[in-house]
Amino acid sequence: MSYQKARKDYILHELWEKDCPSDPVELLDKWLHEAHSDSEDANAMMLSTVNEDHEPSNRIVLLRALNSDGIVFYTNYESDKGRQMGSNPNVALNFFWSWIERQVRIQGRVERLSDAESDTYFASRPRESQIGAWASAQSSSIGSRQELDDAVRALEIKYNGVAIPRPKFWGGYLVRVRYFEFWQGRANRLHDRIAYTKNEMGWSIDRLSP
Numbered sequence: 001m002s003y004q005k006a007r008k009d010y011i012l013h014e015l016w017e018k019d020c021p022s023d024p025v026e027l028l029d030k031w032l033h034e035a036h037s038d039s040e041d042a043n044a045m046m047l048s049t050v051n052e053d054h055e056p057s058n059r060i061v062l063l064r065a066l067n068s069d070g071i072v073f074y075t076n077y078e079s080d081k082g083r084q085m086g087s088n089p090n091v092a093l094n095f096f097w098s099w100i101e102r103q104v105r106i107q108g109r110v111e112r113l114s115d116a117e118s119d120t121y122f123a124s125r126p127r128e129s130q131i132g133a134w135a136s137a138q139s140s141s142i143g144s145r146q147e148l149d150d151a152v153r154a155l156e157i158k159y160n161g162v163a164i165p166r167p168k169f170w171g172g173y174l175v176r177v178r179y180f181e182f183w184q185g186r187a188n189r190l191h192d193r194i195a196y197t198k199n200e201m202g203w204s205i206d207r208l209s210p
């Protein structure tokens with residue numbers, strides 16, 4: 001494959017100010033629904049964090065709730081990303097839905113959900129995922145795959161026939177968003193970009209040059 005020659009023109013949709021609600025959460029919700037109709041991965045988003053030396057890193061996590069407070073995802077609080085967000089709560093998120101030629105860029109600050117909220121979500125997960133959360137010291141080195149599989153087996157025996165509690169090291173984060181950018185691919189690289197920036201009154205809306 002020639003990366004230089006690979007070219008795609010974006011022609012499927014347009015984004016006009018008249019179609020932008022005053023609340024960006026409404027637009028994100030609409031785009032998520034449209035993306036979801038063609039893919040099970042529509043709620044997968046890139047989460048970027050920085051460590052204490054200001055080095056950025058990113059990975060995919062799943063959006064699990066969207067409301068007027070912000071965006072919720074779940075993870076291991078002691079993972080690399082968990083530690084990074086503990087020392088610096090500023091994060092960026094990114095959705096890219098190639099099949100509808102859209103990107104959404106988001107910036108905000110994270111805070112942990114309450115124990116009660118994380119408990120409720122953890123209880124709703126499949127049992128295998130609950131065991132998985134306990135078995136994985138996420139981001140740390142392990143000797144072998146066998147070690148992980150053995151840990152799962154031991155946990156299955158330990159919790160056989162009883163409810164599995166949420167590990168204290170696992171739970172949710174809420175991203176309180178201060179900036180959204182909705183990007184709609186257009187022909188000839190003249191894309192539509194509509195940015196929402198939070199202010200005291202609500203949100204200001206700007207069109208950005210592509």
Ligand SMILES: Cc1cc2nc3c(=O)[nH]c(=O)nc-3n(C[C@H](O)[C@H](O)[C@H](O)COP(=O)(O)O)c2cc1C
Pocket residue numbers: 041044057058059060061062063073074075076079080081082138139
């Ligand atoms: C489609 C997809 C969904 C994922 N969802 C999550 C998630 O919701 N939470 C999570 O902690 N990791 C999720 N992961 C794994 C992360 O990308 C990452 O490998 C893991 O969280 C460890 O990241 P860290 O070492 O930077 O903390 C997902 C990965 C993919 C590809």
